[in-house]
Amino acid sequence: MANAIRVLAMDAVQQANSGHPGMPMGMADIAVALWSRHLKHNPANPHWADRDRFVLSNGHGSMLLYALLHLTGYPLPMEELKNFRQLHSKTAGHPEYGITPGVETTTGPLGQGITNAVGMALAERLLAQEFNRPDLNIVDHHTYVFLGDGCLMEGISHEACSLAGTLKLNKLVALWDDNGISIDGDVEHWFADDTPKRFEAYGWNVIRGVDGHDANAVDAAIAAAKSSDRPTLICCKTVIGHGSPNKAGGHDVHGAPLGGAEITATREALGWAHGPFEIPADVYAAWDARPQGAAVESAWDALFKSYSQRYPAEAAEFTRRMKGELPGGFDAAVDAFLAKCEEKAETIASRKASQNTIEAFGPVLPEFLGGSADLTGSNLTNWSGSKAVRADAWGNHINYGVREFGMSAIMNGIALHGGYIPYGGTFLTFSDYSRNALRMAALMKIRSLFVFTHDSIGLGEDGPTHQSVEQVSSLRLIPNMDVWRPADTTETAVAWAQAVRRNDGPSCLIFSRQNLPFTARDAATRAQIARGGYVLRDAAKPQAVVLATGSEVGLALGAADKLAQEGVRVRVVSLPSTTVFDKQDAAYKASVLPAGVPRVAIEAGVTDFWWKYQVQAVLGIDTFGESAPAGVLFKHFGLTVDNLADTVKSVL
Numbered sequence: 001m002a003n004a005i006r007v008l009a010m011d012a013v014q015q016a017n018s019g020h021p022g023m024p025m026g027m028a029d030i031a032v033a034l035w036s037r038h039l040k041h042n043p044a045n046p047h048w049a050d051r052d053r054f055v056l057s058n059g060h061g062s063m064l065l066y067a068l069l070h071l072t073g074y075p076l077p078m079e080e081l082k083n084f085r086q087l088h089s090k091t092a093g094h095p096e097y098g099i100t101p102g103v104e105t106t107t108g109p110l111g112q113g114i115t116n117a118v119g120m121a122l123a124e125r126l127l128a129q130e131f132n133r134p135d136l137n138i139v140d141h142h143t144y145v146f147l148g149d150g151c152l153m154e155g156i157s158h159e160a161c162s163l164a165g166t167l168k169l170n171k172l173v174a175l176w177d178d179n180g181i182s183i184d185g186d187v188e189h190w191f192a193d194d195t196p197k198r199f200e201a202y203g204w205n206v207i208r209g210v211d212g213h214d215a216n217a218v219d220a221a222i223a224a225a226k227s228s229d230r231p232t233l234i235c236c237k238t239v240i241g242h243g244s245p246n247k248a249g250g251h252d253v254h255g256a257p258l259g260g261a262e263i264t265a266t267r268e269a270l271g272w273a274h275g276p277f278e279i280p281a282d283v284y285a286a287w288d289a290r291p292q293g294a295a296v297e298s299a300w301d302a303l304f305k306s307y308s309q310r311y312p313a314e315a316a317e318f319t320r321r322m323k324g325e326l327p328g329g330f331d332a333a334v335d336a337f338l339a340k341c342e343e344k345a346e347t348i349a350s351r352k353a354s355q356n357t358i359e360a361f362g363p364v365l366p367e368f369l370g371g372s373a374d375l376t377g378s379n380l381t382n383w384s385g386s387k388a389v390r391a392d393a394w395g396n397h398i399n400y401g402v403r404e405f406g407m408s409a410i411m412n413g414i415a416l417h418g419g420y421i422p423y424g425g426t427f428l429t430f431s432d433y434s435r436n437a438l439r440m441a442a443l444m445k446i447r448s449l450f451v452f453t454h455d456s457i458g459l460g461e462d463g464p465t466h467q468s469v470e471q472v473s474s475l476r477l478i479p480n481m482d483v484w485r486p487a488d489t490t491e492t493a494v495a496w497a498q499a500v501r502r503n504d505g506p507s508c509l510i511f512s513r514q515n516l517p518f519t520a521r522d523a524a525t526r527a528q529i530a531r532g533g534y535v536l537r538d539a540a541k542p543q544a545v546v547l548a549t550g551s552e553v554g555l556a557l558g559a560a561d562k563l564a565q566e567g568v569r570v571r572v573v574s575l576p577s578t579t580v581f582d583k584q585d586a587a588y589k590a591s592v593l594p595a596g597v598p599r600v601a602i603e604a605g606v607t608d609f610w611w612k613y614q615v616q617a618v619l620g621i622d623t624f625g626e627s628a629p630a631g632v633l634f635k636h637f638g639l640t641v642d643n644l645a646d647t648v649k650s651v652l
Contacts, residue, residue, distance in 0.1 A: 005071075018093070029212060034175070041293055054144050057151045058146060071279070097444045116409055169231045179239060195233075205225065347515050347516065350488070373400045376399070404426045457633040464624040532578065
């Protein structure tokens with residue numbers, strides 16, 4: 001069974017003339033122990049709610065996972081393995097969620113897979129606490145992770161594994177491929193950590209000294225891990241490229257084809273008397289997980305039927321949430337809150353408007369799972385219904401600690417698991433720490449909601465280290481990421497509603513520290529906010545258009561008033577989400593930004609982004625900020641009503 005993985009890996013890499021055969025060959029026996037003796041899954045239904053989750057954190061060894069999926073009976077035919085790393089195949093260079101049946105998360109950026117797994121294990125724990133009843137454990141599965149030295153070197157693994165230990169996520173089992181090799185060679189020269197001690201310090205259960213080429217030894221270690229009250233690290237000593245007589249154990253086998261001669265020698269050494277991509281019938285039969293998978297899912301179906309009879313409301317709620325569907329009352333809650341925003345007409349910081357929105361939506365969204373990277377009181381991501389997640393207690397608000405990257409990738413794992421809509425906050429300038437997890441959320445098209453407050457020089461005295469200048473524009477450049485920077489309470493409520501409604505990608509919600517003035521709108525105008533950009537104030541036959549977002553919308557309105565007194569007619573366009581506006585049809589965009597009318601943009605950030613809208617001038621900030629009160633800084637950088645009005649006149 002293990003050799004089937006080895007030959008498929010080396011054959012596919014050889015045919016593609018690229019890839020990583022060493023890890024699949026080295027971890028093959030570990031895979032046999034987990035996938036054939038412990039993993040609870042059904043290849044006929046890769047989305048079954050109570051399946052175990054498997055994460056290949058060392059995603060460069062993707063042929064290990066593709067071989068397992070093919071051999072165990074997932075709809076991944078041999079032709080796909082032969083098309084490894086080719087255009088439009090289901091066997092990309094790294095595992096991709098949503099492309100290959102059975103792949104739980106996109107991995108490859110090392111360290112993020114184990115972090116996603118922490119999110120999955122946390123989601124399992126919370127759902128079990130919320131929905132399970134005595135003798136009716138409808139949520140009862142494990143999260144298993146394969147990871148290598150590279151994952152452990154990445155800083156994010158420290159963030160995630162520390163939190164996993166603190167929360168005692170005992171359904172999380174990580175199997176470490178301890179082969180001592182990375183691309184540059186022997187890792188002892190740059191990775192001499194005592195990894196077992198490190199994980200013991202996190203509060204993990206650590207099983208040392210397991211022979212990774214002895215499936216029985218790995219089997220016993222997994223069995224022991226499943227009975228632990230803590231997350232477990234199983235330290236599997238392996239030889240990279242195991243089975244290759246001349247290249248095993250060296251870094252040359254890590255990321256390059258073995259070559260024809262070595263593949264022939266490896267087949268002889270393994271006693272594998274079959275051609276490329278040939279698997280004997282008895283090996284297929286040994287690997288086939290479909291009969292057992294059907295049986296375990298059938299047993300769960302019977303359990304869930306009993307659960308549904310005794311707890312019909314809970315069963316319906318669980319089913320809805322695992323499908324990712326919103327509750328029936330959500331739209332009504334949004335409409336009611338928007339009316340309330342209009343009625344109250346508050347001048348408040350958009351971070352406070354965000355908290356008020358969470359307060360309004362929280363009671364009708366039990367799947368809301370919030371949190372913050374140690375800035376809850378500043379990000380305002382909590383609400384009256386918040387209860388802290390603790391090792392021994394259910395909650396719906398996670399104190400992530402100062403772990404921005406870890407928080408974002410854990411949120412992705414929660415979203416991937418299903419049952420919750422995760423949102424988490426930090427300062428906008430620290431989105432840089434989180435960047436690759438945001439990119440992965442967009443690549444996977446999952447509903448992670450990233451809350452970023454203190455969005456510009458408006459945070460004031462903390463100075464340029466904390467003042468965001470380039471971050472908003474750079475977030476807009478991530479494909480499939482919706483970015484919202486609302487101007488007042490109404491736009492904030494719409495931004496949250498649209499982010500929640502979106503089920504094909506993540507959103508960044510960007511809020512101010514300082515107060516922002518409320519702007520009254522009629523119903524028709526309010527309805528257009530969801531389109532990302534709209535005419536907030538118009539003038540008959542406008543001579544100029546001013547485009548603005550967030551805190552600068554108030555400046556745009558002030559400049560329009562000033563210019564009106566001078567006989568200059570200005571249309572003010574609010575663009576709370578340029579990414580959403582850009583997706584609108586050409587006719588709508590032309591109705592908002594008419595051709596032939598000069599345009600000026602203003603935003604408290606870098607100016608380069610705004611030229612795409614064919615503006616004649618941009619007021620922004622192309623340097624880092626300064627430490628001073630916010631009002632002083634806006635005047636210092638020329639973000640004022642007077643300067644904007646003068647800029648419009650200069651364009652005219």
